Amino acid sequence: MSVDVAIVGGGVSGLVTAYGLARRGYAVAVLESRVRSGGNAVSERFGGFLMEHGPNSLNAATPGMLEISRDLGLERQHLSLGKGARNRYLVRDGALRRLAAHPFGLFTSDYLSPKSRLRVLAEPFIRTRPNHDEETVAQFWGRRFGAEFANRVIDPLAGGLYGGEAERISMPATFPTIHEMERRYGSVTVGALRRVLAGEAMAGGKLFSWRDGVGALPVALTERLGAAVRTGVTARRVMRHAGAFRIDAGGAGVLDAAAVVVATQAHVAAGLVETVDACAADAAGSIEAPPQAVVFLGYERGQLDHPLDGLGYLSAKIEGRPLTGALFCSTMFANRAPAGHVALAGYVGGSRHRELALRPPAELMALARAEYRDLLGVTGNPVAARVRQWPRGLPQYSLGHRMRVAVLRGLEGRVPGFFVTGNYFAGPAVPICIAEARDTAERVHRHLAGRAGAMPAVAGG
Template structure:
């Protein structure tokens, strides 16, 4: 249920005192993590017959956070994440819980074709070994070095390691430079030499730790799947007919909690019994428990009083700017743009673009009639100056680079841009220690929980899973304090 601030004035909220009235849980942030937390907490409270009021506060006028779509003239422009992978079962549970199974849309088989711009042209990163060897992505010498990966000594010192250093150590510098560096740019808009491998790609660290080699790990997993001792690999891309924002909004519509949009939280303070959530305009809401599910930089400001150590740790996380530009072309573009997921563009290739996603190939419902929608990403760690450009200037860069990449001679029929001034949290070296510090500080602040994507995974599914976990933990914590119904 969504209410505007005027429909329930803050003055109507009486103090929530343990053992005297129903408990109150306040969730701050209406993206996928916050709505998942509120949905889960409300359901868990009912299951445990706890008298808990769950209230979600969102500063914007609509829910969704970076899961935000623009529908115009038949085009569907995802201004943030394009979809989610089905390797996070929690998302499937949420989808079923709010009855969205029929709205879910799988990506087409084009998603299996991915490209990188190398040596002046697009080259497909083939999954089949023979096609990969023949693709020209790597020189014979680089291929030979990568093939030696099973014989590389396993790292056992427990120290942090960058994504680039890990790839160079195990697979060689050519693989790290030509494949891993652009991949990290496409996922994090960040620098592979600064991002922490165990934090950004924990599965890679796990494979080396458990098997001593990435190649041996993949062979062992393949054997286990054939024997049925390991479930089939799940990595398919999904969205919804009206975009990713559908899920957080449906969670609010179907959830047994109150949602207030256009409600700006200034700070969270501790008091003798719980917390006080201070709103813009001077009003405040007492709470027994609080889940902060906003962006890390926002959470840092909100928690300066209630959890200063958490606040400081979150404030240290970098969020580079990213421009997302949508270009909708006519049918003629389909002759020039390969059918696939998209293309990564390494630094030094002569383009400002981090990469291009071919949304219309992946999700044909994003196209207007006889059209093809693509998105260009600009900015990131290596190009923070992009944030100084207005939307027209950024769109002009994207259009020009599309013309160069694909020899397009026609202008797009649809052109829109969205700047995220603080886009994706960077899990840089030392991130694991930061997570541990935050966990220890939260343990000293009973009733306070941190959701969102600042610490435990940037993807849509990871943020949802973190929200669900925090919703469950909040109800467990309240269980001994809230009166039974």
């Protein structure tokens, strides 16, 4: 069998790349090793609850996100974040501290010590660094806002959003916009204020989902792509063949293609590019993705003392808790739990507790239940419980990540027709993966359009 473009990996990145190319009229094939497409983006309904195995909410402010939702007909099941989910909680000294939704929430709460709050206010007066060595997230925020802010505010965010540790991940790779603010304005506070005055959305301000969960996205994409998505097919090797590429899919046979896009997790990409480019294989192979578990528990409303009036909570590493945090799913979006019930998603693992994420599910449930007893006043047994374990969770943008990405981006110049895309390029969030994948589709199109005899059957898109 032969196609214009073979896409290996049917997660959001692979499906969006394929969709962009199919709309331009190219013959595409998506090879997905699992029995269903979608990668991390899996939503499961059971007993009136909706569990997100992976992504829980999406940032509507990322350019192109709402456009693809509209384009796929998902707009009518769009769910904005519930009003009750505007507060955020952080754990301090074994108890939840509420942060109000406004930008001064940190100052009106007692989460940070008075000394630390003063230190945060002094940020515009902190000099920029004379040298340009790459800093970790912890170094950057500690230098600009003080150690307590870095340990108590940034560390929980690094654990909760990136499954990482602030002292291991790279500041310019993880928070490029904020990193740039220091360079441009000499201060993060000044840069942020200028963004607010310019009417730009603050991070997290525009979260949304769909009635059937984030998994509705790959379902809609797979429907549009039809027979082009081949599940249960694992690409084992990619070889150059007669001026194009040949993919060995083991028992599923071989697939010839004018161009190949590898849209798998980084460690798989490392193996697949090895035959064509050792540098890219090394770069992808050194991107870690520690295990991550999601513990979903449902309760009757009366089993909890806490009002769950927020998005959820995060814990700093120094609190020594097994969960990096939990989301109040039934407060975030309507339709996530039956009437009179609530749903909580707890997160275990990432680089903070990598060994814990792969413990038996019963043990993970016991950890989450003990934590909710302690922090939320939960009593009795959950009425619904499920655990999802990802042996490889979120990719870590550790020191040197930008260099690895540059090597990987250079692959398409060194091996024309071979492309790599995924959540380890510009950010792990789904909307960023979508933007990256659309860009990849555009580059593949330019490559194919430049080759004689490989024009799409239908132009446009």
